[in-house]
Amino acid sequence: MHASQSSLKKGETLIDTAMTLNAMRADGIVIRHASSGAVQLISDKVDCPVLNAGDGTHEHPTQALLDALTIQRRKGEIAGLTITICGDVLHSRVARSNIICLTTLGAQVRVVSPPALMPAGIEEFGVTTFTDFNTALDGSDVVMMLRLQNERMQGDFIPSPREYFHLYGLDERRLALAKPDALIMHPGPMNRGVEIASNVADMAGRSAITEQVEMGVAVRMACLDILTRKARAVEGWA
């Protein structure tokens, strides 16, 4: 159900929508919402499990799980890897969830972004921050690029897409600064030529971008399975 097709558009509050969904006795609710904290607000009001499919610039937990799964499949182990996340960290729920997930799993996480898109105090999450992408790439096992949204490219946060690509775009020349077998990742949808060059995004053997999509299906199936086990009276989950 999309918000624009629901009663939210008619002025119904988010809580009322949650109560309505609850009254329908769903076995689970999956929510994506533009406001940070909206999913928690709903989960406090309903009886069934709630899966956060992304709330504002707060968290996107299943993306972090699928990214971790992808890295683990490709690299064997996450602990000890140097993982560089580059892009609009300030507005990225993917970055937040990945930082929490990957540092917890023992990776060294580097965060790269233009000064205006670096959130304050991010170092307290156990990451190292860089404004220079080239420096950050040195020794990286994984390079995770973030999507830069169109509305932020027109002078408010960065001067232009062209200048952004010049400083923060991942192309072949820059990729060579990372480890020779460095994994290339992107949560999608990509802006080819803005944050990532096409030939890098499609680089056989190096790019894990389509595998991320595949793992996304597996991770979300697993989440739905686990979250509904109680409702399905699976033994040991009642």
Added chain:
Amino acid sequence: MSIRIINGQILRSGTNRAEMGSLTVDKGLIAEESAANEQVIDAQGLLVAPGIIDLGVFATDKPAFRFGGITRAALMPDQSPVHDDPATIRFAALKGKPDFWVHPLAAATQALNGQHMAEIALMKEAGAIGVATGRKWICDSGVMLRIMQYCAALNLPVFVHSEDAGITGDAVATSGPTATLLGLPAAPAMAEAAAIARDLLLAEQSGAHVHFRQVTTAKGLDMIAKAKRDGARVTCGITPAHLFLSDNAVSDFRTFARLSPPLRSEEDRQACLSAIADGTIDVIASGHNPRGPEDKRLPFSEAAPGMAGAETLLALSLNLVRDGHIDIGHLFRLLSSNPAEILGLNAGSIETGKEADLIFVDVDAPWQVDSTKMAAFAGNTPFDKLPVQGRVRKMMKGGKVID
């Protein structure tokens, strides 16, 4: 008719502690002791203090003010409709009388748009005793300078909001680990000092009395302290929220802790406590802004800022005395006599000739803040479930006991 209040811990003007004794009230004013009293009120050992003058509230909420010992309040112009013309000011000024006095503040600009000056002189004649920029900072420095010059000529204090709007943008929190973890739009705390720096220069240029309604950061307080040392005609205030909570109170997206300005870091909170003790801060106000669930049961960024603060103002402020930051005399300068002085009211202290606006306080009476049982018309308090001490047992407005 004169009244003699006996057995009270009387907190007289210019003293640091209350003394057991009696007090005479005649024709609504504090009077010299006299033998012929027609009525005697036994204060039963309670603290007898000047009624609180709450400098900058967003609603006229008499039950909450009564509970909190607030006898007068300066009402912000951020109303619907905005208090930007003489008629709305005149109406607002009458709203609480006789037992409660509202002192409306006039909007500095039409519809608080920050661009065109409102009819300040006409609003003064209608009863406005100050001018306010509202919840927002006026971005255009030229407009702000002309407002201050105008108010200086009319001898009206100017109440300003101190957050540089260009820096804050759509921020709902202070930049830092908490806002970053929660993914909330945030602005650096220095947005406050940036606004204060400009407005101090404009105050000096215009000669206006500028009151910075809420100053909540170390940098902002340092600037005000320096300006005061240099003899500037500036004062500033704060609410208990910024003295007793830091930004980690917004964890879990608690919208009751969404305030304007937003809660700050623990370092800034400590600086605010120091500024209370050293006299940089002149006023503690409630910023009373009751908001129902339709404004607060929303995702954090969409929730309206503000807290219902009137009934907790005194009890929370008494913690400053209990914790040894200030004495009781200093506390009531912050709550009553300094606000009276800023507004030019003949009230706010216990001395002969002042209005007999008095509260009788049981300073040790314990109670628990409960957002579901507030006197205010909404219970949006970030202090829910907090045990506090200090209850107002009786109130007098202009020499008359209010029930």
